Amino acid sequence: MAHVAFGKVEDYDEEKILSVIEKLFSLTGIDRNFKPGERILLKPNVLAPRKAEMGITTNPQFVSATVKFLRTLGLEVIVSDSPGGAGTKSMFAMKETGIYDAAVNAGAKVVPIEKFGIKTFKSDGGAKIHISKIIYDVDGIVNLPKLKTHSLTLLTLAVKNCYGLVPGFMKTRYHFYYPTPRKFSWLLSEIYERVRDKIRAVILDGIVAMEGNGPSAGDLRKLGLIGISDDCAAIDDALEKLLGLDKPSPVIKELKKRKLVPDYKVSWLNGEETKIHDFAIPSNWKMRLIPSFLGTLANRLIQIYPVVDESLCTGCGECASSCPANAINISSNGLPKFDYKRCIRCLCCHEICPSKAIKLKRTFLTRFV
Ligand code: SF4
Ligand code: SF4
Structure with missing residues (x-):
């Protein structure tokens, strides 16, 4: 059974975030998924080269706290992601967001995803799926999504964050081939199926979330939430319930069809259980x-x-x-x-x-x- 756990922190204070992450790992035992000396890819959401205060990307202090925690487990940490938009270089985006400095100062190496090349998979239906070979350069992945709404998939959480493993302009091209929520959710599930065995943990940045017309033009909303899990689909399903969606998103529907949402239990750090009301979804x-x-x-x-x-x-x-x-x-x-x-x-x-x-x-x- 998978495990999802939530804790609260009022702001992006690195020490406080680190303390909550430590408690969540100790509560769930997810640290047992790692062995000292392993090489781990930390995969934040670096949608675009925007400043941290815009709330579009995983916050740099959140990245820094996570790197520090993973280093205490004796892990080698590399940080990488493929930003959206044609021609945006990953290192440029990492630097603009503040993630580069935060990660390096905390003891990680930031690497350009472009240098790893592409592996092409064929789906059962014959579609070609391109994924960065960076997933073969590491022993495991820690997924670091930002909690936001999304005009095509309703929300962008842990499974959607795996889309950043598709390199370069293909990310944009796929929108042409898979333009509807249902088709795009099918694509996300295909990608997720190919990387899920590598994912050891999800640590979700929901301290300041984005509601409304996300993933970049929505409204920031302080939720003070940190979530962790050993399974991306489990934490996404738990979050949709926590946010009070009246129906599952098309991503969760597709994952359920493929039996990729496992049974899971939800825990909260002592006395911190909370409900989220009136979370605004995209107007479209x-x-x-x-x-x-x-x-x-x-x-x-x-x-x-x-x-x-x-x-x-x-x-x-x-x-x-x-x-x-x-x-x-x-x-x-x-x-x-x-x-x-x-x-x-x-x-x-x-x-x-x-x-x-x-x-x-x-x-x-x-x-x-
Ligand atoms: S609409 Fe936005 S992205 Fe397009 S040219 Fe104007 S500022 Fe640039
Ligand atoms: S296809 Fe339409 S909605 Fe999509 S990027 Fe082009 S103009 Fe915008």
Whole structure:
């Protein structure tokens, strides 16, 4: 049986985080999953090169506390991730987020994921899945997700964080091939199945979470939560219940179909059990779930689509270079122009824009959904 445990801490004070992590490991016994001398990949969420206070990435103090804890187990720790967006170098993103300095000062090595090459798997249906060979360079993985909402998968937690093991531009391309929540959840489950045996522990950063229109343009919400588990699907399922979702996300549905959500028990550090009320999900979520059998007309009439807020746009062009459908051109006035015939509504542009300049607009009929 898997074990999920939660503890509370009021802010990103490294010493306090370290103390809670120590207690959670001691409560669950998950430290028995490690042997001194092993080489462990610490995989934070480094979605984009943004400052820690934006709450888009795993917090650097959280990374630092985790590295220090793993070092006490006698482990060699390397830190790596593949950021979203076309052409964003992983080391640049690590430095911008503050994770590079935090990890190195705590005794880890930060390595560029690009240098490890790619292993290609074939799914049963024949789809090609590309995963970084970094997973073969280590004995195990410690997954360090950030608790956030996500406009395509509802939430981004431990299983979704494994998507960062897909290197480079393939991450963006997959949005073109798997544009709906159901298809993308299928892809996430395929990736997860190929890496889950390597994952020794999940340590979730839910101290400041993101609700609303995550994973990058939502609202920060202080939950003060740290979660750990020996199983990604178990902690994701437990978190969905803790957040009070009325239905499981498409990711959990797909994982359950594949029997990848094990039985698990949930523990809390003494007296810290808490309930989370009114956690805001993405505003587009109901539209996302309109079944395809309703046809293209319904999908066209009941739709959410990206528009640019010209007052916020800096003309950096990141949205255009990250669009998997080539549906954005930067016009001569420096602003993005959308080709809605090509747009597949993946909302990668909304996710990647560093200025929160891409807003989600709804068609008139969406108010009746
Ligand atoms: S919308 Fe955002 S990503 Fe696109 S050009 Fe403007 S600032 Fe850059
Ligand atoms: S314009 Fe935005 S939502 Fe549309 S396909 Fe491109 S990245 Fe996705």
